[in-house]
């Protein structure tokens with residue numbers, strides 16, 4: 001068996017990782033434009049332009065920008081009316097926000113295990129976790145690998161559950177040709193500094209449901 005690098009063997013990787021985040025004069029120009037516009041607020045025209053472009057790219061009709069990908073989950077849960085007494089099924093393998101957002105609206109996160117081969121919410125485990133109090137499920141597209149939306153959608157419809165995609169890692173990702181963020185009732189993205197697409201911090205919600213977007 002090969003000797004691990006930690007024990008003096010050859011390292012698997014010798015080149016440094018690419019620089020992150022990556023940006024060039026295009027981002028710099030857009031930031032300068034905003035700076036000089038004297039219009040830095042959330043209702044500035046560039047925000048609406050971004051919301052629209054991001055949503056459209058992900059196959060969703062509406063985009064709503066927010067401060068981060070935790071508040072987007074909170075807003076999604078509030079928009080669908082989740083609160084105290086409700087249970088929301090989440091995977092245990094994720095960032096804390098998937099579960100803490102549920103607590104932030106006063107509901108109870110219920111963990112259902114992940115699939116061994118995808119690390120995403122296991123539909124069988126999710127089904128076993130459903131009770132009369134379950135209101136929603138939040139599958140995570142972990143590391144940009146889409147959760148099994150076909151089976152989760154069937155489950156959601158059968159039990160009248162809301163499907164909120166935690167797409168914090170899934171910018172540009174797809175499931176059988178359909179973009180993540182447009183597969184459930186609401187999609188939630190993060191632009192935190194480690195994400196595939198970053199603004200340092202930030203988040204956006206996507207949905208095809210006008211009433212949910214308004215809410």
Ligand SMILES: Cc1ncc(COP(=O)(O)O)c(C=O)c1O
Pocket residue numbers: 067068069070071094095097098140166168169190191192201202203
């Ligand atoms: C799966 C997942 N959900 C939600 C979040 C929360 O996003 P934010 O850090 O923008 O609040 C993150 C990452 O930080 C995440 O990895």
